[in-house]
Amino acid sequence: MRNIKILVVDDEKIVRESLYNWFSQEGYIVRTASDAYEALKILQEEVYHIVLVDIKMPRMDGLTLLKKIKEIDENLVVIIITAYPSVDSAVDALKHGAFDYLVKPIDPDQLNHIIRNAISQKMLIDENIRLKRELERVYEIEGIVGESLPIKEVIKLVKQVAPTDVPVLIIGESGTGKELVARAIHMMSKRKYFPFVAINIGALPEGLQESELFGHEKGAFTGAIYRRKGKIEIADGGTLFIDEVATMSIKTQIDLLRVLETKRFTRIGGNTEIEVDFRLICATNKDLEEEVKKGNFREDLFFRINVFPIKLPPLRERKSDIPLLVMHFIEKYNKKMNKNFKGVTDEAMEILQKYNWPGNVRELENAIERAMVVGKEPLITGEDLPIKFKEEVEEIGSLEEIEKKHILKVLKKTNWNISQASEILKIDRKTLYNKMKKYGIVKE
Amino acid sequence: MYIYILIISPFSYKLNEESLCEIIYKNFNVSTIIKEQKIDLSFSYDPVRNQYNSSKILYKLLEILPQDALSLIGLTDLDLFIPIFTYVFGEAQLDGKVGIVSIHRLKDELYGLPENPYKLQERMEKEIIHELGHNFGLFHCENYCVMRASNYMEEIDLKPPYLCKYCKEFIYEKIKKINRNIKG
Secondary structure (H helix, E strand, O other): OOOOEEEEEOOOHHHHHHHHHHHHHHOOEEEEEOOHHHHHHHHHHOOOOEEEEEOOOOOOOHHHHHHHHHHHOOOOEEEEEEOOOOHHHHHHHHHOOOOEEEEOOEOHHHHHHHHHHHHHHHHHHHHHHHHHHHHHHHHHHOOOOOOOHHHHHHHHHHHHHOOOOOOEEEEOOOOOOHHHHHHHHHHOOOOOOOOEEEEEHHHOOHHHHHHHHHEEOOOOOOOOOOOEEOHHHHOOOOEEEEEOHHHOOHHHHHHHHHHHHHOEEEOEOOOOEEEOOOEEEEEEOOOHHHHHHHOOOOHHHHHHHOOEEEEOOOHHHOHHHHHHHHHHHHHHHHHHHOOOOOEEOHHHHHHHHHOOOOOHHHHHHHHHHHHHHHOOOOEEOHHHOOHHHHHHHHHOOOHHHHHHHHHHHHHHHOOOOHHHHHHHHOOOHHHHHHHHHHHOOOOO | OEEEEEEEEOOOOOOOHHHHHHHHHHHHOOOEEEEEEEOOOHHHEEOOOOEEEHHHHHHHHHHOOOOOEEEEEEEEOOOEEOOOEOOEOEEEOOOOOEEEEEOHHHOHHHHOOOOOHHHHHHHHHHHHHHHHHHHOOOOOOOOOOOOOOOOOHHHHHHOOOOOOHHHHHHHHHHHHHHHHHHHO
């Protein structure tokens, strides 16, 4: 309570002094202003929590000042005080965001209660703002970790498209973080306080796609025991994210196209048209143009959803981001698992850098999570990583290296019997001798 | 140095001076001198409100402040106000020298109850200690403490006549500092 700052705006000196003394004794930090212009100047220089404003003042009245204060900071608590109360001024004050309206002389107990309530409200507002910022920060960063050129380009596109309302098509291999990019776009858009609804069409059988998207009325089909809202209806005001859009049935494609054109839809088995307002973000790991050519995807829907395409690079094309991503996931799982991993050993990093990552960032995340479960703090070692990573590392190399290793392996297996080895290798003895010479292979 | 209690006559209540001095000493560790004086307070009278402006009275008390006073609290029968509020039980300078307490709204009979001199003495003592606390620089306190804000008589009855340990600590340090300054 002691750090609460209150500004008293009144043209009467005696009122300013009385309130100054009163609030000072409560331990608040108080400043006074004799007119609206002085108050506005003070508010531009310093942050205040509560402003008490007299209505009747020369040059600019208190209600005009209230409107101007709300333009500067709509969350600032303003309490109106007046010696000339009227219903009109009270309604006007509350309509323009005043916290309360007090009539002079004020009952001291009433003022104390109002100030305490105002402080509670201000604290809640501030906490709400802080939490929303925190949430935005989490979603902005999560999943779009990296400093490589390809990922910087993605971040640039996301920031560019997020504030607009245009449909976005995210193209990328499985595990590249398509849903996270869609969430980031949603969180940076004006729809961020409305729902983000994700549906993986690819995971649904054809018959279920429509009822999941559009919902259904009770008794619409066997098993429709209750009326159920579809994802489109739930996403009203927010963002609908359709993953694996290429796998959508032709019938569902037609219905979705109609919704996009009319902003209306009907639940399955229903008659009433429902209006909806949502932003559409689709994702695919297939070449949609190719699917259009093959007749698997409707061209008109493709044009509708492909207004702003964003291509996500596979992890193998941005391996320079692996150390950053690794640290990001270590921090994430340190918190979740209550562990204290500091990083990975050089050997483990080399394995991670050499691996091809067909499952992309998701596969990397899973590998780090698993390593943190099986490994010992403070560093993840090569031992903690799945065997397949290391196998692939061994196989990667020039043809000559692999040939040398393979010849050596066969010779060891045949106990250095040249005839048997050449038979297995399907080359003649002379060629085998030549290769052994070339690679410097001698019996151990 | 003393704490002065100035009874502004005419004053309708027979004060238990011994009890008042004792409670002040327990809280501030300073001796009290009680005086009675007739002062014309008509300059602070507001005929519209039929009340007396306590802020104006404080200026008058400053004029008659004795040299050896750490603090002076006026005690009156009159109904007090400060312009923005409907009434006050008392007013004091924060970190200053003077304060005023009114017993007008501390009497049970104002609320239709039978006279209760014992309760009145208790309330008056609490309000005097409260205003003295402001004089020594104390803010309102959230603890079970005489410095708790009280705008209704019930709230005065609910709080103790003593400073909480934090306020007490503050006062001892403050008085030590004042004494050092006087000696130095």
